[in-house]
Amino acid sequence: MSITKLTAGSNLSRQAIAKHLRLMEEAGLVRNTRHGRESVWQLDPQRLRDARRYLDVISKQWDDALGRLREFVAD
């Protein structure tokens, strides 16, 4: 989606939207590609999935560690 379109559907200024987009780009959540004279922005769903999966893996590590803690204190 272009900044022009995003601005049309929002109360925010073009500058404010551009700033938010750049922050989201730094976080890896959106990507932009040049389309003629305009930047076209799109969400990167893969990145969101990665973030979620990352938490799932850490969550599993805690499950394992806490299982060992349970055995450790039960002795």
Add this chain to the structure above:
Amino acid sequence: MNTDRIEKKILLRAPRNRVWRALSDSTAFGTWFGVKFDGPFAPGASVSGVIVTTKVDPEVAKAQKEHEGLRFEITIEQMEPERLFSFRWHPFAVERGVDYSAEPTTLVVFALEEVPNGVMLTVTESGFDRIPLARRAKALTANEEGWSKMVKVIEEYLAHTPQVESAGRA
């Protein structure tokens, strides 16, 4: 979709002082967590530790070597006896040769609450959203294989260890 925080609750059927010791004593903590710390835990202290691996099956242990000896540091925040223990660390810092020290840390909090048949332990780890997404994606790829091996080790361990049923389970 929350990508910033993990929360776990576990009921531990043990006296509160024993649970507190398992968390606040760095040797005891290391025993169940799988790490050998250089010194004791104290509020504000930075304690360095080395990952130690289980050696149940020689073949798996060999494959596991990639994480063994990996050094990491935790910085203790709060220690409120028998109530709360918290520290900061770099989560998932498993890539060899990568210096994580400049990256944001996550906060791990263990909160103890006495309940009729033991201690309800709540563990939260938060601050993941401050870690660059690219780093999170890369850690996943680097670590995926390592953890599937870890699961195998646990399975081996359980298969070869006589199951000691707790005496209290009458």
